[in-house]
């Protein structure tokens with residue numbers, strides 16, 4: 243690293259998030275990132291994430307920055323969030339309506355493969371609200387009650403998706419890029435997902451995943467999952483369709499849901515307690531135009547606060563890690 247930048251830690255008490263700010267105007271983010279790749283890779287392990295601020299960047303520059311730091315992008319097919327490709331290997335971030343906050347989660351943690359690193363780019367800062375939020379995954383894991391931690395460690399999780407014509411956010415076509423049942427069934431089989439068709443346009447996907455994973459380089463245990471986001475209480479409250487605790491059978495029929503790995507429902511109160519822990523521990527990133535956030539998907543979870551007005555944050559998901567690589 244040279245003296246063309248100044249560095250600062252955003253949350254010094256927990257050494258969380260390093261800000262690297264360009265001292266001069268017009269320094270291209272991609273070239274600087276490429277030259278300082280080793281420094282930045284070490285920094286995200288230590289600080290969980292880095293914000294590149296004040297560099298010259300646009301969406302194609304962001305695409306190049308992501309590629310310079312982490313050459314391999316992940317195939318997002320089969321993911322759950324609504325996504326549109328806007329530049330090479332660059333997507334719109336979540337298209338969840340602005341008035342909602344997005345709970346902490348680890349990208350694609352429900353899958354047998356997930357991105358090790360994520361990059362976000364602020365093309366247009368939010369007019370009001372709209373901070374991206376991050377949580378330290380180890381701190382969250384350690385703050386869970388021991389009995390609950392043991393239960394999650396023992397059972398893992400079961401994630402279920404039911405696609406119908408009325409799927410609230412993503413159709414079968416949008417999830418897989420096709421509606422060809424044979425292709426989808428093959429794709430799912432390869433990726434450890436059980437696909438059951440109940441006639442055309444009705445598909446149930448079931449997959450199991452641990453609730454806790456250790457980081458392959460640091461060994462850090464992380465509560466690595468998307469259970470709050472997937473649980474029916476969370477999203478049905480967002481959609482205004484929550485009608486109270488559902489029976490176990492009814493819970494298996496809804497659009498998407500997370501269960502303990504043995505198929506038993508996760509208590510509504512447990513999900514509420516975990517959401518409260520996330521909200522208590524999350525830190526905010528107030529976006530400035532052209533900020534690039536580069537962070538480790540297993541050391542930090544991420545979410546978003548509600549916003550009003552315009553906001554354009556782009557995302558690139560990098561360096562696939564396969565469950566089979568982990569012991």
Ligand SMILES: [Fe+2]
Pocket residue numbers: 347348349544
């Ligand atoms: Fe996400």
